[in-house]
Every structure is written in C-alpha cells, then in structure tokens.
Amino acid sequence: MKCMVTLDGNISEIKKLKTAVSDVVAGLTDEYWDTKFFSALEESREYLKSEPLVDFACWDVTLKGVTSMLPEFRRAYEEMGLLLIADEHTSPLEYLKPGIRADSLLIRPYSPETLNDTLKDFIREGLDRKERNTGEDSFVMETKEGKTYFPYDNIYYFESREKKIFIRLLNEEYGFYSTMDELEKLLPERFIRCHRSYIVNSEKIRRVLMSQNLIELVKDFVVPLSRTYKQMLKGI
Secondary structure, three states, X not given: OEEEEEEOOOHHHHHHHHHHHHHHHHHHOOOOEEEEEEOOHHHHHHHHOOOOOOOEEEEEOOOOOHHHHHHHHHHHOOOOEEEEEEEOOOOHHHOOXXXXXXXXXXXXXXXXXXXXXXXXXXHHHHHHHHHHOOOOOEEEEEEOOEEEEEEHHHXXXXXXXXXXXXXXXXXOEEEEOOOHHHHHHHOOOXXXXXXXXXXXXXXXXXXXXXHHOEEEEHHHOEEEOOHHHHHHHOOO
C-alpha cells in the first residue's frame, strides 16, 4: 500500500488531480493506494499530526504558509516523493531550496497532457527509488495488496495477538501474519523483546518501571514487561 497526500487550494484543480492520479497509478501498479486531498493548509496539518505513512505528496506552494512548513514536512518524510505545484507569480527562490528537495515541479497553467506526463514520471521514479531502497531504515510488510514500508522511527512497538503481529504507529496499527520469534530475528538492535507478546522500540522508551512490570513510551504508550526480559531492559 502506498499513501499520497495532495494539498491544492484550487477546488476544480483537485478534481483533475484525483482523476489523473487514479489513472496514472492504475497504469503503473496493482497496489492499493490511499490518496488524501486537501484544499486548506490547516486541514493537511491536522491529518499529518497523526504521523501517517506518506510515500508521495503534491503540494501547492502558492498557498500562504506552505513554503515555510515544507522543510518541516520534508524532515518528517525524508524518503517521500515531493511534487510542487507553482505558477509564474511564485519565485523559484521560495521553493527550490535544499531543505525542501522537490522531486518534480508542475507550473500553472498546464494542459491535461502535461499533468498526466508529469505525474507519471514523478510516480514512476518514486516507485523505482523505493524498489532500489534495500529497506534498511524501514520494516517491510508484504500483503496481497503489495509492500508497505514502515520507517523504524515511526514504530512504537510490535504486539502479538489474535494469531497476527500488529505494528503500532502513533494513531494506527497494521497487522500481518508471522511469529514473534521470526520477527525478532529480522529487526535491528534498537527493537527489544520485553514480553512474549511485545517487542518495543528502545528509542521510544521514556522509562522502565521494574516494580510494576511496565514500560512507559513517549506519547503515553504503556507496554508490559515480563520477568523473563527484565535483565535486557536494565540500564535503559
């Protein structure tokens, strides 16, 4: 599954983008795509507070406040493909910056053919780049919908329940079939087994409550700590 977030202040343009994105994606991949479209900066900010997975973004830099928040957006999603929408009245100095690192650019006014060709090149290159990525900084979940990359920095813990493993992000969780023993072998050292049903991201730990057999994580998550794994958590 891939996620694409679009911010465009022009409502009629959003309709064209929805159609074009759908057509291009259908022609390039069989994967399911979660596409979000916003017409106001605050709407997109609220959505991004949940720290969703974002693989691609189309951002309208003519909207007030967008260029100032783009560096922050880019820092949060370094591997994201970013296409900017601008016009002749917007100075390139506003958006062609190292901290923004746009991958593609669409200048208004543009024809349907230009829109389609630009999106196709942008998405194809982004997909190719992800394929070249070895996944060293992400956990790769494979389902019948395709591969989904979860940056390790976004994962709080893994939990085993209901005969599945669940990846816990800030406001979402995703399930897949595996075992905790197999998962433990695949994960980098930052992930520590703390319970027969939990593997925790040690970089998210706020404190370990040994006497209560609990681990407090940032963002107020709490996971159990079993006696078997206490020794591994000492000193954290």
